[in-house]
Amino acid sequence: MIHFPFRQSTKAFTLALLITSALMHDMRADREADLVILDTVSAGNLGIETEVVERRDFRETLFALGRIQAKPGGHAFVSSRVAGRLVDVPAHEGDFIKAGDPVAVVESRQPGNPPPRLTLHAPISGLVVRSLQHLGEPVVPEIPILEIVDLSEAYAVAKIPEDKVSWIKSNTPSDIKVAAYPDRIMKGTWERFGTMADVSNATLDAYFRIHDPGENIRPNMRTEFTLHINTKKDVMAVPKEALQGDSFQPFVFVKDFELPNAFLKAPVVTGTQNDSHVEILKGLFPGDEVVTRGAYPLAFAGNGGISLKEALDAAHGHEHNEDGSEMTVAQKATKASGTGKNLSGLGDGPLTWFLIVLCVIQWLLLALLAVKKKAVEE
Known part of the structure; x- marks a missing residue:
């Protein structure tokens, strides 16, 4: 005689039902945690x-940082060939001057009445970045009077990591942005690398020639480089x-x-x-x-005071379950009677019934296996 393993099967069914309940709870929790629903006011406030x-x-692209630097031919000093006294300085720090403009007058120490005077002229056009001597000061050939920098064409020097140096070619497109003018992007042309690497940060200088007709940039200004390496x-x-x-x-x-x-x-x-x-x-x-x-x-807005059920109800014009599934006729009747759950306490969504059916099938399979095993033993 075959004895149906009712108790064992009932235990298995109960265990499967509990596992189903836990899985459903986790799935709902994950779904609610991943879905952010805002009301109209919150959505407007977040823009x-x-x-x-x-x-x-x-x-x-390759991103790098660097500085503005004058080209060698765009950097000059004004100094006197003879010793004397500075009696006139028509050019001052911050002035833009042209090549050949008079920038200083030196009264010589040679005898004379009045002593002979020497007018000094700007060797290049550009910006007077430093006034090193002032009116009435003694002048000697070893100490320059003015420093001039031509920034209409300058270098933007990027710090390139050594392992990325091979990526830079003569035709590498480069967008260069000076921090002082974030809305302006200048195009640079790679010209050469530096002669020595910086061992402190394992970088090599890359010199990009840039043009600034308005001469708004200044030496040592911080720059940001976007170098276009490849297109996928x-x-x-x-x-x-x-x-x-x-x-x-x-x-x-x-x-x-x-x-x-x-x-x-x-x-x-x-x-x-x-x-x-x-x-x-x-x-x-x-x-x-x-x-x-x-x-x-x-990411910090949470659910904005609206649940998934409320959002779906408003969108579709009819009621849904808490997990967002459609309510069946039986569920609506159950809710109308004052209870919102079935005998299992799991809810009546389609996912619930699907998992319960799977549990029943599992229970039946366990029962059939037990019957078959008993038959083989006899």
Whole structure:
């Protein structure tokens, strides 16, 4: 006689039901944690802006920092060939002068009544960056009077890591931005490398020739270099401001295609990046809308006071379950009667019933296996 293992099967069914309940709870918790739903006021306050993800040509770039430096031929001093006294200085620090302009008058120590005077002229055009002697001071040939720099054409000197030096070619496009003028981008032409590497930071100077007709730049101004190394075709990328998290767990917020003011936190795998975009290797699809402006505060916005159920109810015009699933007729009747849960206490969403059916099937399989085992033993 075959004895049906009712107690053992009932225990297995109960255990499976408990596991199902735990899994459902975790799935709902994960979904709610990853979905941020804002009300209209919160969305307006955050200034949310989005951009559609698409495949594009992606420029690989190298970023570097550096300084402005005068070219060797654009740097000069004014000095006197004879000793004397400075009796006139028509050019002063901060003045722009032309080559040949009189910039200083020196009264010689040679005898005479009056003593002979020597007028000094600017050897180059440019900016007087330093006045080293002042009116009435004694003048000697060893000490210059003025320092002049021509910055209409100068060098922007970048600190290139030694392992990236081979990336720089004569035709490497370069965008150079001076920190003092962040809205202006100058085009530079690579001319040469420095003669010695800097052992303190393992870099080599790269000299880029730039033109500044307005002569707004000054020596030693800090510069930022974006060097375009290579172009990759058909790359999916998002703006850098869309990427949140850290290098270990990066993510973006994707706009929900159906719910208004709802954004899903989507983990992504990133590749290379340039000055404006980050390559996305996994986690997004073309056509997704990612949050650009407002992405950072959105990570701290929580649910904005609106649940997933409330958002779906407002969007569709009828009631949903707490997990966002559609309510069945039986569920609506149960809710109308004053209870919102079935006998299992798990809720009545489609996912719930699907998992319960799986548990029943598992119970039946366990029972059949037990019956078969008993039959073999007899």
